Amino acid sequence: MSSAIPLRLYVNGDRYEIAVEPRRTLADALREDCGLTGTHLGCEHGVCGACTVLVDGQPVRSCLMFAVQAEDTSVRTVEGLAPDEERLHPVQQAFWENHGLQCGFCTPGFLVLIAGYLEEHPDAEEAELREVLSSNLCRCTGYQNILTSTMCAARAMRGEP
Amino acid sequence: MTGAEPPTWTGRALPRLEDPAIVRGWGRYVGDIAARDQSCLHARFVRSAVAAGRLISVTAPPGVTLFTAADLAEVKPIRAVLNRPDFVAVDTPILATGMVRFVGEPVGLVIAASEAEAEDALELVDVEIEPLPAVVSAEQALAPGAPLVHAVDYPGDPNTVVDGRIHTEGFDAAFARADRIVEIQVSSARQSAMPLEARAAHAAYDRASGRSTLHVTTQMPHLIRTGIAHSLGLREDDLRVVAPDVGGGFGAKMALAREDVALVWASRRLRRAIAWLETREENFLAAWHSREQVYDITGAFTADGELLALRGDLVCDVGAYSCYPVTWGVEPLMAMAELPGAYRVREYSVRSRAIVTNKCPIAPYRGVSRPVQVLAMERLFDVAAAELGLDRVAIRARNLITQFPHRSPSGLVLDEASHLETLRAATERADLADFRDRQERARAQGRYLGLGIACFAERTGYGTPAFAARSRPIQLGREPAPLITPGYERAVLTMDPSGALTLRIGASPHGQGLRTTLAQLVCDELGLEPGAVRVIASDTDATPYGWGSFASRAMVIAGGASLLAARELAARLRVLAAARLGGLPDDIELAGGQAVRAGEETGVSLATLARDTYLNAHLIPDKGEPALEAVGRYDPSGTFANACHVAEVEVDPLTGQVSVTRFLVAEDAGRLINPAIVDGQIHGGVAQGVANALYEELIYDERGVLVTTSLMDYLPPTIAEMPGIDIVHLDTRSAESITGAKGVGEGGTIGAPAAIANAVSDALAPFGVGVFHLPATPHRVRTAVRTGADIRRTEKGTAS
Amino acid sequence: MKPSPFEYVRPRDLAEALAAIAQDPDDSKILAGGQSLIPMMNFRLARPARLVDVNRVPGLAGLAADGDRVRVGTLTRHHAMERTPLPGPLGDLLRRAAAHVGHLPIRTRGTFGGSIAHCDAASEWCLVARLLDAEMTVRSQARGTRVIPAADFFQAVFTTAMAPDEILTSIALPALDEHYRTGIAEFARRAGDFAIVAATAAVRVEDGLVTEARICLGGVAEVPLRSAAAERVLLGARWSPELVTAAAEAAAADCDPPGDAHGDPAYRRDLVRALIPRALGLDVRR
Numbered sequence A: 001m002s003s004a005i006p007l008r009l010y011v012n013g014d015r016y017e018i019a020v021e022p023r024r025t026l027a028d029a030l031r032e033d034c035g036l037t038g039t040h041l042g043c044e045h046g047v048c049g050a051c052t053v054l055v056d057g058q059p060v061r062s063c064l065m066f067a068v069q070a071e072d073t074s075v076r077t078v079e080g081l082a083p084d085e086e087r088l089h090p091v092q093q094a095f096w097e098n099h100g101l102q103c104g105f106c107t108p109g110f111l112v113l114i115a116g117y118l119e120e121h122p123d124a125e126e127a128e129l130r131e132v133l134s135s136n137l138c139r140c141t142g143y144q145n146i147l148t149s150t151m152c153a154a155r156a157m158r159g160e161p
Numbered sequence B: 001m002t003g004a005e006p007p008t009w010t011g012r013a014l015p016r017l018e019d020p021a022i023v024r025g026w027g028r029y030v031g032d033i034a035a036r037d038q039s040c041l042h043a044r045f046v047r048s049a050v051a052a053g054r055l056i057s058v059t060a061p062p063g064v065t066l067f068t069a070a071d072l073a074e075v076k077p078i079r080a081v082l083n084r085p086d087f088v089a090v091d092t093p094i095l096a097t098g099m100v101r102f103v104g105e106p107v108g109l110v111i112a113a114s115e116a117e118a119e120d121a122l123e124l125v126d127v128e129i130e131p132l133p134a135v136v137s138a139e140q141a142l143a144p145g146a147p148l149v150h151a152v153d154y155p156g157d158p159n160t161v162v163d164g165r166i167h168t169e170g171f172d173a174a175f176a177r178a179d180r181i182v183e184i185q186v187s188s189a190r191q192s193a194m195p196l197e198a199r200a201a202h203a204a205y206d207r208a209s210g211r212s213t214l215h216v217t218t219q220m221p222h223l224i225r226t227g228i229a230h231s232l233g234l235r236e237d238d239l240r241v242v243a244p245d246v247g248g249g250f251g252a253k254m255a256l257a258r259e260d261v262a263l264v265w266a267s268r269r270l271r272r273a274i275a276w277l278e279t280r281e282e283n284f285l286a287a288w289h290s291r292e293q294v295y296d297i298t299g300a301f302t303a304d305g306e307l308l309a310l311r312g313d314l315v316c317d318v319g320a321y322s323c324y325p326v327t328w329g330v331e332p333l334m335a336m337a338e339l340p341g342a343y344r345v346r347e348y349s350v351r352s353r354a355i356v357t358n359k360c361p362i363a364p365y366r367g368v369s370r371p372v373q374v375l376a377m378e379r380l381f382d383v384a385a386a387e388l389g390l391d392r393v394a395i396r397a398r399n400l401i402t403q404f405p406h407r408s409p410s411g412l413v414l415d416e417a418s419h420l421e422t423l424r425a426a427t428e429r430a431d432l433a434d435f436r437d438r439q440e441r442a443r444a445q446g447r448y449l450g451l452g453i454a455c456f457a458e459r460t461g462y463g464t465p466a467f468a469a470r471s472r473p474i475q476l477g478r479e480p481a482p483l484i485t486p487g488y489e490r491a492v493l494t495m496d497p498s499g500a501l502t503l504r505i506g507a508s509p510h511g512q513g514l515r516t517t518l519a520q521l522v523c524d525e526l527g528l529e530p531g532a533v534r535v536i537a538s539d540t541d542a543t544p545y546g547w548g549s550f551a552s553r554a555m556v557i558a559g560g561a562s563l564l565a566a567r568e569l570a571a572r573l574r575v576l577a578a579a580r581l582g583g584l585p586d587d588i589e590l591a592g593g594q595a596v597r598a599g600e601e602t603g604v605s606l607a608t609l610a611r612d613t614y615l616n617a618h619l620i621p622d623k624g625e626p627a628l629e630a631v632g633r634y635d636p637s638g639t640f641a642n643a644c645h646v647a648e649v650e651v652d653p654l655t656g657q658v659s660v661t662r663f664l665v666a667e668d669a670g671r672l673i674n675p676a677i678v679d680g681q682i683h684g685g686v687a688q689g690v691a692n693a694l695y696e697e698l699i700y701d702e703r704g705v706l707v708t709t710s711l712m713d714y715l716p717p718t719i720a721e722m723p724g725i726d727i728v729h730l731d732t733r734s735a736e737s738i739t740g741a742k743g744v745g746e747g748g749t750i751g752a753p754a755a756i757a758n759a760v761s762d763a764l765a766p767f768g769v770g771v772f773h774l775p776a777t778p779h780r781v782r783t784a785v786r787t788g789a790d791i792r793r794t795e796k797g798t799a800s
Numbered sequence C: 001m002k003p004s005p006f007e008y009v010r011p012r013d014l015a016e017a018l019a020a021i022a023q024d025p026d027d028s029k030i031l032a033g034g035q036s037l038i039p040m041m042n043f044r045l046a047r048p049a050r051l052v053d054v055n056r057v058p059g060l061a062g063l064a065a066d067g068d069r070v071r072v073g074t075l076t077r078h079h080a081m082e083r084t085p086l087p088g089p090l091g092d093l094l095r096r097a098a099a100h101v102g103h104l105p106i107r108t109r110g111t112f113g114g115s116i117a118h119c120d121a122a123s124e125w126c127l128v129a130r131l132l133d134a135e136m137t138v139r140s141q142a143r144g145t146r147v148i149p150a151a152d153f154f155q156a157v158f159t160t161a162m163a164p165d166e167i168l169t170s171i172a173l174p175a176l177d178e179h180y181r182t183g184i185a186e187f188a189r190r191a192g193d194f195a196i197v198a199a200t201a202a203v204r205v206e207d208g209l210v211t212e213a214r215i216c217l218g219g220v221a222e223v224p225l226r227s228a229a230a231e232r233v234l235l236g237a238r239w240s241p242e243l244v245t246a247a248a249e250a251a252a253a254d255c256d257p258p259g260d261a262h263g264d265p266a267y268r269r270d271l272v273r274a275l276i277p278r279a280l281g282l283d284v285r286r
């Protein structure tokens, strides 16, 4: 059995010095070694998207990446979306106001996916956003309010009313 | 919602109080508790790879911590029974012993320091099973000479564990009088509720007190405690069960898991905390299935479309064991009692059976049998309308129940509802004439559109009397069974010395937003803001005994109990305030955190009343209790919500692809406590209905091995497969619900499959084929178009 | 759903990577995007003793013109293919094919070469490679560079002509002139799923006559299948919708697809018939 190797991760702007076996996925390292349990695991084979995080700004399945691969990258998780404990990220705010979540298990994955996408593509339109949203599964909401929340967040991020 | 905000908190689409933490990633799900417990051990279950066989041995090399049935010899099996003469009871051992009965059945438990190491250990375990012939479909189970899944006495046919019948007196005469007999068979494939969070549990043991604490993904913590304590021979007080944030349930988390019992046992044995985090693959294999049902139904109609009599032969493949607490009677007995649904059926003859097979046991899944019941009735009406040359809206309108209360042929009493009105509202909004135009124009271009309608009644919020009715007090010389009759809810509302409110409930939310809606209800009675009310649920140490959240019951029953508690507390506060302010309690108004005498400007704050009640008890005017606490109890007989769903689809006849292009819901759930949450329940329910209709299917091969064990094979829809959903609300109040609310948790799932099946059949009319088996996968639709044969279940049970 | 243990190696250049894999080729695996390998490892269907992570090896990503060809670096992510500015019928085909590969978070990691090395019969990139008779450049420490044509490269399910110590470095595709009509159409149950059947086409039409015809199908055989029957029908004939329908008929009649839970052979043949015209931009309904 291979043993743990030291690893430095930058997550949400914080530095984590951890030691992991190479087989530790990024998702498990975030959850267990960094204590960032907002990133969820719903399938561990890449389909559900509950584990979606941003690595160097790009959405990835953290169940399909080993933690050691994230060395020297910048990782962003749901815990890193809000600017502080008073304010929410516009996507978080929109999900709250538009009832975009029920059980909340899929929610971190959707929030990270959308926040990452809208920050890069502020002018994205509905069809394009639907396509992006089809990356992840939600079992509770039927996606109706996820879409509404996303459109609302897009407007807010563009500074529209 | 249109119009101004109502003057009360109740009725507003208030953003949920639970959400700010969850959107920050601060939720606490069971897996998170395990992830943060650096010292806990991890469990993995050794599972049978064969469907039926004699278990010879389960062994592991030294160094692997393995427990098998022999280690658990003292642990009592789970026994989920109903007292009915046709009910066959069996034991579910916690770990299989002697025989294995389905692929995925737990035969052992390995424990290691981490999940990865537990999986390493699992690979070292050697399981020896002598395979026996497996029964993999209800047809096989009922065939002469079929192997017996359980070697017990069957009062009727072999492998038949529930065999219910109803035959009304006038049935034969009514049947004979019919102008037209319409016979159809409908069926549904096996499905999984598939909450996005698979099951998980974390069992801790406290040496000092000898107590265990189980954090677990359950919809019914109190009942789980009762079940586990019974199995392990513990006092219930030795076990605390907590359901923290739960990532969806849909029924699949309301049954007691063998794995949870084993986990608590192992944790007590090793005196260590142990976590079990189910994998998605295990969730498909062993975490309950549902809906594998075949109904043969016959309608006896008059020439003008009146349904004189209804006959049904309903068969439910319930898998290998009886789930606790609702038993393997849950599907057939609900199907039998509620098949007529929203329709007036005076004469009724039905047989409804649970058949055991060597497959994963069934448990409730959102709607239980009703999606298939409604599929049966709604396909029947469409087929009858076509055969009789009648309009499909008219034939429904002719048969919907319009007089309330209505006594169904199975003895249910349907309270005030609005079947005809929802049918009208839905079909008007759908604009059927316009649709026909569009359909014709499309056909001319080689495009196939279809529209389908489904009406249903959804029995919700039923209490103890309804559950008691399923079991009849007959003993038949068997050992007295530990019967369980769910129903009531209690709510304990406390105002603390600072004036803050805590509401403790026995229901157990997992996404329904109960913390918000109950706060809305309660604060209106007390003149406070919802933020002043903290709802505590899902912890057996902190909440009154209750039955949890299932069967669309929480809002009706826990809501009712909470409302009663709030009213009682408000009355007490009025008494205290009147003593200070003068006047009668009835003159006191509670508003804005103050108690004010009618017509006056100032009064006394509730916080002051609270503080003095606890801290200056000598001031209590009537020498009453030095506490502000009220208990509400509610145990209604049930109330029926109702709805009409309309689906529009487009079918690509070349690929068999069905796209749902529009979905309309006209529903009546009485008073909407929080309209946003109600709509959310409907959206999610419809999505699962779309899934049932077109996508999801658990497939076993002929040896009884589950083939669909990943999300690459079992296909919950993404947003790309979902139509927009348009909702119209009607509001019929019933005396059966003191909050005015009817349950709304399951309706979406109940109506959508039938509406879609009818829509696809409508689209396929030019090809002369219809849909009688779900899901209507592209493969099946295309094959129907190519061969001209209806979509039906094949003998094998898993039509491909 | 946790992988078995392995040793992790992260070479800094190709020479190091080749050396690493040469040490123990049979028990080592190249880790590219990981979007196929890691799910298999999570299920413990793959259990390499050592992973050689080439993600930080420079020079393996990107598209470059190479004479009358376009050379695609093995590490080019699906997402980069989706956004490639490459003009003409080839650029169109690559962008459209990329959009069919999984979902955005899969495409940001998964690689063009990884798909080709993985050799899934329904993979869009395997189809495109076989369609255009791509040439795969592979290298090993022991034997240096060799070039394998697509016709020889894809051998069976998850099996290519590469030796265990070889690394795929680039894939050369022919630049297609403006006379080509290219396209892809596929049928999957849900958005982003692997196709049940996929069809790709590159047909050169000059003065109304088909001067070159390439049709490649996925999901109907163990590896991407060039439909000789369809190509025969097309080649030299006058371009028309009816011609394409006839080619689709020929392709459907000629193939011998497998059956599984998603469709029996007859259904797959129906899909071939439906998809070939759609790949060529014809909206055929009946």
Ligand SMILES: Cc1cc2nc3c(=O)[nH]c(=O)nc-3n(C[C@H](O)[C@H](O)[C@H](O)COP(=O)(O)OP(=O)(O)OC[C@H]3O[C@@H](n4cnc5c(N)ncnc54)[C@H](O)[C@@H]3O)c2cc1C
Residues within 6 Å of the ligand: A045, A046, A047, C029, C030, C031, C032, C033, C034, C035, C036, C037, C038, C039, C074, C100, C101, C102, C103, C106, C109, C110, C111, C112, C113, C114, C115, C116, C117, C118, C122, C123, C124, C125, C166, C167, C168, C169, C192, C193, C194, C195
């Ligand atoms: C949810 C989901 C949906 C998907 N949908 C699709 C889809 O619709 N269509 C599709 O085509 N794919 C799909 N994929 C797979 C995805 O495209 C993968 O990215 C691709 O199959 C493999 O590329 P990779 O870079 O991730 O390779 P890896 O997973 O890293 O490797 C795959 C295999 O190739 C080998 N390999 C990789 N690179 C090299 C190299 N340079 N030299 C030698 N060997 C190498 C590896 O050792 C391994 O055996 C999906 C994946 C997921 C998780």
Ligand code: FES
Residues within 6 Å of the ligand: A040, A041, A042, A043, A044, A045, A046, A047, A048, A049, A050, A051, A052, A061, A062, A063, A064
């Ligand atoms: S857990 Fe990573 S995609 Fe499902």
Ligand code: FES
Residues within 6 Å of the ligand: A101, A102, A103, A104, A105, A106, A107, A137, A138, A139, A140, A141, B196, B247, B248, B511
């Ligand atoms: S909110 Fe429950 S899975 Fe999306």
